[in-house]
Structures are given as structure tokens and as C-alpha cells.
Amino acid sequence: MAVPLLDSIDIQGKVVTADALLTQRNFADYLVRERKAHYHFTVKANQSTLLEDITFFFLNRKEPDYINDTPPDHGRIETRKIWTTTELNDYLDFPHVGQAFVVERHCTDKKSGKYSCETSYGITSQSPKQADAQNVLTTNRGHWSIENSCHYILDWNYDEDRSRISKGFGPENITRLRRFAIGVIKSKGVSSVAQKMRQLTCNVRLVFDYLRMTENSRVRDNC
Numbered sequence: 001m002a003v004p005l006l007d008s009i010d011i012q013g014k015v016v017t018a019d020a021l022l023t024q025r026n027f028a029d030y031l032v033r034e035r036k037a038h039y040h041f042t043v044k045a046n047q048s049t050l051l052e053d054i055t056f057f058f059l060n061r062k063e064p065d066y067i068n069d070t071p072p073d074h075g076r077i078e079t080r081k082i083w084t085t086t087e088l089n090d091y092l093d094f095p096h097v098g099q100a101f102v103v104e105r106h107c108t109d110k111k112s113g114k115y116s117c118e119t120s121y122g123i124t125s126q127s128p129k130q131a132d133a134q135n136v137l138t139t140n141r142g143h144w145s146i147e148n149s150c151h152y153i154l155d156w157n158y159d160e161d162r163s164r165i166s167k168g169f170g171p172e173n174i175t176r177l178r179r180f181a182i183g184v185i186k187s188k189g190v191s192s193v194a195q196k197m198r199q200l201t202c203n204v205r206l207v208f209d210y211l212r213m214t215e216n217s218r219v220r221d222n223c
Contacts, residue, residue: 006035011035013037015038015039015131016031016038017039017140017178025095028095028096031125033096038125039125040123040124041123042120042122043121043122053091055113058083061102064081066081066134066137067079068080068081068141069161075109076110077169078107079105081106082104083121084099085099092123097125098127099127099136100121101122101124102118102120103118103120103121103137104118104119105117118158122131122140124136124139127190153193154175154182157194157197177183185197
């Protein structure tokens, strides 16, 4: 579904980021060869050989090529490190590879002191001249900020990962309804989707007023 969506958008010279689901050879070829764009893909187990090759190369990584320390925010301290390489460009069984990379995200909760470290691997069609380590990390972080803004709300507010709906088109339809609800709330410019959801949950009449579905809240036609 990504290709028809992108067909209507001018992406020449742009960097298209994608999670592992779209880390596909045909899609990479479409972006680079047909649309003259660049890709920035996450590599996971669905491309097992690709993941194994990149993981093995970075096993004994030394000093990172770039480190980003973000200011303490939301009660946590985060440090991101990135290593990049061009040595796998001709070895990896994937088209148009300009660099492979690994990102480490170190996070410490300021209240509990709990520490966590996440590691992710990826590839990009951009060469080091087109994007150095800092730029690759910035693109990677930008992708996950979008990813989190969409999926975090679904997981946190709807607990979607534990949904028991599994028959027929149920999972697809309920996800569409949830995304629609989130989209409506965001369109109103609210500062917190979760807070607005709690307000609407406690007052059914407020839901209808919010959607302008009641007689005294609906915008009347002049005719």
C-alpha cells in the first residue's frame, strides 16, 4: 500500500523512512531507481540474513561515530549513540545500500533510577557525503518520533497489543476506528490526547457536542 500512496507525492531527493515491515528489496528499488529518492530502513528479523550480517559486523564496535545527549525530559535522561559503515555496501544482499548503521539508546528514569538500553539496526541509501553519522541519527530519531506519536497512543490509551478482537476484519476495523478517534481529537489542537479521552469518557453528552452531532451544537445550514 505504500507505493500507491507515494505515487501521488513528489519525493524526489527526499528521504523516506520506514520500519522493518517495509524493508523490502522491491520497495527500495522503487524509491531509489524509479522515484529518485532515498530510503532509511530499520532492519529486523523479517530480513533475517540482512540482520545477521549487520549484527555480526558491529559485534566489536569501538567508539561511536556520533553521540547525542538529550536534555532531561519527561522524567528521563537519554543518550543515543550511532555507528555507521560503508564496508557492507557491496556485501549485503540489498539494493542501493549507501551505509549500514547501528543505534544504541540509553535511557535512565530520573525517579526510579531504572536503566535500559535498546539497540536497533538499519540501512540507508544515502552515502556518507550525503548524510554523516549525525544526520543519519537525526533521521532515525525523526522516524521514531512519528512512529511513537501514532502507535504509542494506540498502545497506551487503548492497550491495543492485548486486544482480543481477532475474527475476520475485526482487528483492521477497530484499529481504523481508534485511529479515526485519535485523528478527530488531534484535529482540535488539544495538548493531551489521553486527557481529552478521559474527559469524553466521563461525559457522553460531551462526545456528541465535541463532534457537533447534537441539535444545539450542530452548525446549521443557511438553506
